[in-house]
Amino acid sequence: MATILNGKELAATLRAEQTEEIRKLAPLAGRPPGLGVILVGDDPASHAYVKNKRNACKEAGIHAPEINLPHDTTRETVMEWVDKLNADPRIDGILVQLPLPPHIPKDDILLRIDPEKDVDGFHPINVGRLVIGEDTLVPCTPTGVMTLLSRYGIPVKGKKAVVLGRSLIVGKPMALLLLAADATVTICHSKTANLSEETRQADILVAALGKPLMITKDFVKKGAVVIDVGISRNDKGKLVGDVDFDSVEPIASAITPVPGGVGPMTIATLLENTLKAYKKRNH
Numbered sequence: 001m002a003t004i005l006n007g008k009e010l011a012a013t014l015r016a017e018q019t020e021e022i023r024k025l026a027p028l029a030g031r032p033p034g035l036g037v038i039l040v041g042d043d044p045a046s047h048a049y050v051k052n053k054r055n056a057c058k059e060a061g062i063h064a065p066e067i068n069l070p071h072d073t074t075r076e077t078v079m080e081w082v083d084k085l086n087a088d089p090r091i092d093g094i095l096v097q098l099p100l101p102p103h104i105p106k107d108d109i110l111l112r113i114d115p116e117k118d119v120d121g122f123h124p125i126n127v128g129r130l131v132i133g134e135d136t137l138v139p140c141t142p143t144g145v146m147t148l149l150s151r152y153g154i155p156v157k158g159k160k161a162v163v164l165g166r167s168l169i170v171g172k173p174m175a176l177l178l179l180a181a182d183a184t185v186t187i188c189h190s191k192t193a194n195l196s197e198e199t200r201q202a203d204i205l206v207a208a209l210g211k212p213l214m215i216t217k218d219f220v221k222k223g224a225v226v227i228d229v230g231i232s233r234n235d236k237g238k239l240v241g242d243v244d245f246d247s248v249e250p251i252a253s254a255i256t257p258v259p260g261g262v263g264p265m266t267i268a269t270l271l272e273n274t275l276k277a278y279k280k281r282n283h
């Protein structure tokens with residue numbers, strides 16, 4: 001039987017620790033940490049994500065103003081809002097929820113965010129610092145996966161890690177974090193030949209493909225640690241991951257469920273990154 005890596009429980013522990021830290025730091029700094037959230041348009045999934053993020057912030061005592069802009073907002077208006085948050089001394093972190101409407105060039109907006117307030121870690125300066133190996137703001141989901149591994153005492157050093165997916169949000173930073181932790185890392189993607197041959201080498205397998213239930217036991221080595229970053233809804237509206245949990249769990253040594261695995265860790269890490277930016281600005 002695999003150990004179930006309970007991200008929901010661990011995230012609650014982390015958030016309690018963060019709340020306590022903020023309670024101590026805010027009187028010294030004269031203000032709580034601040035996270036400005038920009039949301040453009042009316043995508044229901046994005047609204048739901050932002051609501052979860054803001055509720056978590058409020059609970060922890062983080063000031064979290066939300067800038068809700070209509071779908072037809074211009075690039076210039078979004079830029080002006082980013083500038084305002086960049087200049088606002090009460091704001092330590094800025095999150096522009098993705099995806100943006102197609103007429104707003106994402107890269108222009110992300111480049112405009114002050115790298116010291118870039119709690120998503122998407123700015124090229126922060127991506128570069130991660131590549132170099134400097135301590136910096138790193139995307140929340142892969143950072144949350146590393147926290148999950150370390151808090152469960154799962155060793156990474158010298159292990160063979162296979163990352164499925166090469167996005168800027170998960171796959172690439174995940175591979176770099178595992179590399180920084182001394183794993184031997186392979187990145188696989190939609191054009192990888194003989195995928196299951198690659199994935200069966202993994203001691204640690206991270207699935208971030210966005211292909212519901214694709215990873216069955218045929219892709220997994222006995223005793224592997226399996227991390228499922230995928231979140232999709234099946235035809236019954238139920239949340240499912242990239243990993244076919246029922247097929248993989250019996251042969252894995254540890255596995256994350258969906259929901260309740262990586263997802264809650266992402267939000268806890270957003271708070272952690274906001275706290276990190278706040279402490280740096282108030283040191």
Ligand code: GUN
Nearest residue numbers: 095096097098099120169
């Ligand atoms: N949309 C989906 N995931 C993310 C994320 O991690 N950050 C932001 N800003 N938008 C997202």
